[in-house]
Amino acid sequence: xxxxxxxxxxxxxxxxxxxxxxxxxxxxxxxxxxxxxxxxxxxxxxxxxxxxxxxxxxxxxxxxxxxxxxxxxxxxxxxxxxxxxxxxxxxxxxxxxxxxxxxxxxxxxxxxxxxxxxxxxxxxxxxxxxxxxxxxxxxxxx
DNA sequence: GCCAACGTTGGC
DNA sequence: GCCAACGTTGGC
Numbered sequence: 001x002x003x004x005x006x007x008x009x010x011x012x013x014x015x016x017x018x019x020x021x022x023x024x025x026x027x028x029x030x031x032x033x034x035x036x037x038x039x040x041x042x043x044x045x046x047x048x049x050x051x052x053x054x055x056x057x058x059x060x061x062x063x064x065x066x067x068x069x070x071x072x073x074x075x076x077x078x079x080x081x082x083x084x085x086x087x088x089x090x091x092x093x094x095x096x097x098x099x100x101x102x103x104x105x106x107x108x109x110x111x112x113x114x115x116x117x118x119x120x121x122x123x124x125x126x127x128x129x130x131x132x133x134x135x136x137x138x139x140x141x142x
Numbered sequence: 143g144c145c146a147a148c149g150t151t152g153g154c
Numbered sequence: 155g156c157c158a159a160c161g162t163t164g165g166c
Contacts, residue, residue: 009164032162033149054164098165117148117163 003123003141004039004049005060005112006086015051015061018088025067025087028120029075036120040084041070048089048140050123050131052112059095060131063140064088093136106130 006028008014018026031037043049043066050060068085101107107130111121123131125141132139 007164035149058165115148116165119163 001141002042002044002047003125003128004043004047004066005052005121005123006049006064007052007054007119009055010053010057011055014053015088015091018051018064018086019062019091021087023087025064025085027074027085028083029073031073031083031120032076032081033119035118037070037080037082039120039122041082043069043084045069048128049086050128051088053095057095058098060092060101060135061095062088062091090137090140096131096134100134101131104130104134 013026028040031040045066045068047066049064049066051062051064052060064086066084067087070082070084072079073081073083098112101110102113107113107127110123110127111118115121128141129139132141
């Protein structure tokens with residue numbers, strides 16, 4: 001069981017947009033970066049990912065669930081680009097800002113803190129736990 | 143809105 | 155295969 005973090009600019013596709021899709025979820029298309037794509041290829045249905053609002057907001061706002069393994073990105077004719085499908089699982093009681101992540105020594109090694117440009121990234125079990133705690137919800141990893 | 147950091151492209 | 159030029163991301 002792996003854990004992930006996926007970024008989106010809220011102006012383009014927000015957490016609220018994903019919630020509005022309901023259980024049908026949404027294709028996580030548009031990723032044109034090999035590392036991010038490789039991370040999506042490693043995802044399995046049932047795994048969870050933090051949903052992060054970049055740019056204006058800079059905060060983790062909820063948790064989504066992978067509902068389909070990687071498949072060709074419908075927004076690209078280039079066979080290199082795959083993506084997964086996700087659906088909203090649960091919102092945070094309060095958003096966990098980038099500032100909070102940087103301030104917490106337990107998250108010092110987090111990819112989000114150290115490589116701000118990777119849009120789909122792995123999260124460790126320990127980091128998952130900390131961010132759930134900061135977000136005011138029970139640890140969903142069980 | 144700016145620009146640093148990073149990734150990709152393409153000429154050589 | 156190197157690296158300069160270019161485009162994009164995302165924090166500030």
